[in-house]
Ligand code: NZQ
C-alpha cells in the first residue's frame with residue numbers, strides 16, 4: 441500500500457427527518473445564504489418547503505438561485521456569483537443532486553474573487569478562500585455531497601471541466617434517503633452507474649493494487665450499488681434500498697476508496713465529460729456506454745484486474761484471465777441492460793461519425809487532468825468500442 445492522507449471534513453447527517461437540521465447547521469456558518477436548486481423537483485417533492493421552513497426557523501435569510509440544469513452551466517454559475525456578491529451572502533445552501541451541489545461549490549469559490557470562476561476550472565487560478573457550502577442531497581450518484589470536486593460545462597466553448605480543492609468540501613451534508621423516493625427509474629440507474637464507475641476508475645487504474653483492504657471495500661461498493669439499484673427499481677419507496685444506494689454513492693467518491701492506491705486515473709470520466717458537454721447526455725448514461733468501451737480496450741492489458749473483479753462479483757469460473765475478463769465485461773453489460781442503461785453511442789443518440797469531434801473535445805481536460813496519454817487517437821479507439 442502507498443502512503444496516504446485521508447482527511448474528509450464534511451459532517452454528514454444521514455437518515456429520516458434530518459432536513460430540519462439544515463437551518464441551524466447553515467446558521468453556524470452564516471445568517472444570509474444563497475439557496476441553489478434545480479429545475480423544480482425539490483418543489484414538487486416537498487423538500488424545498490422543508491428546507492425553507494428550517495432556514496426561517498433558524499433565522500437564516502436566503503436569496504434564491506434556482507434553475508441549475510443537469511450538467512450545470514458556467515453562465516448560470518456566473519449569475520449565482522453575481523447574486524452572491526450583490527447580496528453579500530455568507531453561505532451557499534445546495535438542495536438537489538450532484539449538478540446543484542457542484543454549481544453551489546463553484547459559486548462558493550467564485551463569490552470571493554474578482555476574476556471569472558472558469559479560471560479555476562482551466563487551472564489558471566487557484567482557490568485561496570471560499571464561502572461555506574451546506575447541502576441537502578436529493579439524488580444518489582455523484583458523491584459531490586462529501587467530496588471537494590465539481591464539474592461545469594462552459595456553454596460558450598462546450599467544454600466540460602472538473603477540478604477540486606480541499607476548501608470546497610461541503611461543511612455539512614444532509615442525506616435523507618426519503619428525498620430520493622421521487623427519483624425516476626432512469627436517474628436511479630444513472631446514479632448507480634456513476635457510483636460503480638467511480639469505484640471502477642480507481643480499482644482498474646491503481647498503479648500498485650496490492651491493497652486487499654481497498655479491493656474488498658471497492659468490490660463491496662460495486663456489488664451493493666448493483667443490488668440497491670435493483671431494489672429501488674422494484675420499489676422506489678424502499679427506504680433501505682434508497683439508504684444503501686445513497687450511502688454507497690457517497691462512499692464511492694469521498695476519498696476512502698483511493699486510500700493507499702497511489703496514483704489513480706479517471707479516464708472513463710475524461711471521455712464521458714465530452715459526451716455530456718457536446719450532447720448533454722446524463723452523466724451516468726454516458727458512463728454506462730464509455731465504461732464498456734474502455735473495458736474492452738483494456739481486456740488484455742488489465743485482464744488480471746478485470747478477471748479478479750469478475751471472479752469476486754460475478755463468480756466467473758474461467759481460468760484464463762483474458763477469457764475471464766471477457767466474461768466479466770459481458771456480465772457487466774448484461775447487468776446494465778437489465779437496469780435499462782444505454783450500452784451504445786447509438787442508444788445515446790450520438791452518431792458514430794462524430795467520434796473524431798468527441799475525441800478532440802476531450803483534449804483540454806486530458807491536459808488539465810494530466811492524462812495526456814489519452815490522445816484523441818486513443819480516445820477515438822475507445823469510442824469505436826462503444827458502438
Ligand atoms: O433539476 P431537478 O428538477 O432537481 O431534476 C433533477 C435532474 O433532472 C432530477 N432530480 C434530482 N433529485 C431528484 C430528481 N428528480 C426527482 N426526485 C429527486 N429527488 O434528476 C436529474 C439529474 O439531476 P443531477 O443533479 O444532474 O444528477 P446527478 O446527481 O447525477 O449529478 C450529475 C452531475 O454531477 C457531476 C456530473 O458531471 C453531472 O454534472 N459529477 C460530480 C462529481 C463530483 N462533484 O465529485 C463527480 C461525478 O463523477 C460527476 O462528474
Ligand code: ZN
Pocket residue numbers: 582634637638709723
Ligand atoms: Zn461520475
